[in-house]
Amino acid sequence: MRRGYQPPLLYRQVKRQVRRRVLHLTPPQALILSFIGLSLLGAVLLKLPMASHAHTTWMQALFTAVSASTITGLTVLDVGSHFTLFGQWIVLGLIQLGGIGLLTFGVLIIHLTSGRLTLRNRAAMQDAFNQSGSIDLQHLLRVLFGFIVLTELLGTLLLATQWVPEMGWGKGLFYSFFHAVSAFNNAGFGLASHSLAAYVDNPLINLVIPFLFISGGIGFAVIADLRAKKRFHELTLHTRLMLIGTLAINLIAMLVLLLLEYGNPDTLGALHGWGAKLWASWFQAVAPRSSGFTTMDTAALRPVSAFFIMMLMFIGAGSGSTGGGIKLTTFIILLVATRAFLRQQKTPVVLGRSIEANTIVRALAITIIAVLCVVAGTFILMLTEDGLFIDLAFEVISAVSTTGLSRGVTPGLSIAGQCTMMVLMLIGRVGPLTLAFMLANPRGRAIEYPTGRVNIG
Numbered sequence: 001m002r003r004g005y006q007p008p009l010l011y012r013q014v015k016r017q018v019r020r021r022v023l024h025l026t027p028p029q030a031l032i033l034s035f036i037g038l039s040l041l042g043a044v045l046l047k048l049p050m051a052s053h054a055h056t057t058w059m060q061a062l063f064t065a066v067s068a069s070t071i072t073g074l075t076v077l078d079v080g081s082h083f084t085l086f087g088q089w090i091v092l093g094l095i096q097l098g099g100i101g102l103l104t105f106g107v108l109i110i111h112l113t114s115g116r117l118t119l120r121n122r123a124a125m126q127d128a129f130n131q132s133g134s135i136d137l138q139h140l141l142r143v144l145f146g147f148i149v150l151t152e153l154l155g156t157l158l159l160a161t162q163w164v165p166e167m168g169w170g171k172g173l174f175y176s177f178f179h180a181v182s183a184f185n186n187a188g189f190g191l192a193s194h195s196l197a198a199y200v201d202n203p204l205i206n207l208v209i210p211f212l213f214i215s216g217g218i219g220f221a222v223i224a225d226l227r228a229k230k231r232f233h234e235l236t237l238h239t240r241l242m243l244i245g246t247l248a249i250n251l252i253a254m255l256v257l258l259l260l261e262y263g264n265p266d267t268l269g270a271l272h273g274w275g276a277k278l279w280a281s282w283f284q285a286v287a288p289r290s291s292g293f294t295t296m297d298t299a300a301l302r303p304v305s306a307f308f309i310m311m312l313m314f315i316g317a318g319s320g321s322t323g324g325g326i327k328l329t330t331f332i333i334l335l336v337a338t339r340a341f342l343r344q345q346k347t348p349v350v351l352g353r354s355i356e357a358n359t360i361v362r363a364l365a366i367t368i369i370a371v372l373c374v375v376a377g378t379f380i381l382m383l384t385e386d387g388l389f390i391d392l393a394f395e396v397i398s399a400v401s402t403t404g405l406s407r408g409v410t411p412g413l414s415i416a417g418q419c420t421m422m423v424l425m426l427i428g429r430v431g432p433l434t435l436a437f438m439l440a441n442p443r444g445r446a447i448e449y450p451t452g453r454v455n456i457g
Contacts, residue, residue, distance in 0.1 A: 073188025073404020099185030188292015292404025324402030
């Protein structure tokens with residue numbers, strides 16, 4: 001631009017309006033627009049001829065981009081065979097950006113360039129991590145990125161000991177890195193058409209992959225708390241609930257699936273030896289916590305097992321993590337509040353700590369919204385698609401919880417069905433975060449109304 005040149009007045013007015021509107025976005029608005037923008041950018045890149053071996057429609061590109069950005073894992077295409085190496089790198093980039101959140105990257109850049117966090121940036125970070133109150137976000141950022149790099153690098157190196165000898169250095173290392181990033185971010189995208197079914201009884205795969213998605217799904221606030229404190233009783237209530245709850249729900253789920261599927265000739269019944277059955281039960285028990293990987297054919301599960309996995313997907317992973325669902329602590333709070341009601345206790349108590357009424361309201365609101373999304377999504381798919389109710393409901397819950405497990409319905413969805421699933425995936429990724437922000441910042445009423453009595457139950 002030559003010296004002294006002034007852009008046209010219209011250009012300057014449009015630029016001023018765009019800057020004013022962008023700077024005045026609330027954190028929930030910025031979060032939603034970030035994921036939508038990332039999905040649209042990913043769709044454009046995946047539509048490029050160099051990104052795939054065969055023709056990719058705009059709907060296929062958009063669905064894949066939304067699924068990767070929301071770290072869901074549901075696909076209408078086989079990522080390993082349809083996309084080129086360039087396309088697979090695009091998918092990997094969308095998973096990484098969507099997993100830890102675009103706002104996290106934005107705030108990190110602001111922090112590095114300005115040396116401080118503004119109130120708006122601090123609110124955005126609290127929204128992204130589903131936190132309220134005073135927390136050391138700068139410290140959380142440092143711990144977060146250090147933990148991500150170290151965990152994904154460790155996962156890549158461990159997986160490389162399996163896949164480099166099988167595939168060679170180039171393909172083996174990329175294969176390992178792709179699955180490490182996908183697992184840590186609870187995305188569930190794999191490069192094999194049958195996920196990890198070929199390694200159903202492989203100890204390394206059955207330990208490393210779950211370690212990665214449990215690490216990513218337990219919540220970054222928990223990781224920071226564990227790093228700062230050495231003794232269990234010093235940990236926050238949230239951290240203790242997550243550790244106890246994760247251990248309990250994984251062991252219970254493993255036992256239940258082992259009993260339900262033991263005699264199924266299409267799943268555990270086809271495996272020889274207790275070792276293989278236990279490994280398969282373990283993987284299927286922890287995978288519904290939002291990871292999306294599987295070592296067995298999910299469509300071959302008995303209906304009762306599929307229903308049980310639907311409940312696990314709905315509960316999901318930890319708050320402020322790469323996982324989805326209503327979150328494990330939300331489920332625990334609902335159980336604790338129900339127990340207090342049945343015992344006629346005035347205040348719910350867990351692990352020696354009372355639970356605030358506002359926390360219970362948040363848990364109820366998030367759960368009800370998730371239930372409404374599941375009901376609405378299932379209703380729409382029953383109108384637009386052919387299939388059994390449990391298969392359609394399974395797919396909807398998988399989308400809302402951003403899990404990615406499938407009973408084979410998603411690849412055959414109509415355009416209307418794909419659009420419905422994309423909306424559900426976006427809601428599942430940003431909905432609870434947005435709701436948490438709104439509930440954490442209540443607006444006071446100028447008018448107080450008299451109390452009314454309503455009969456319940």
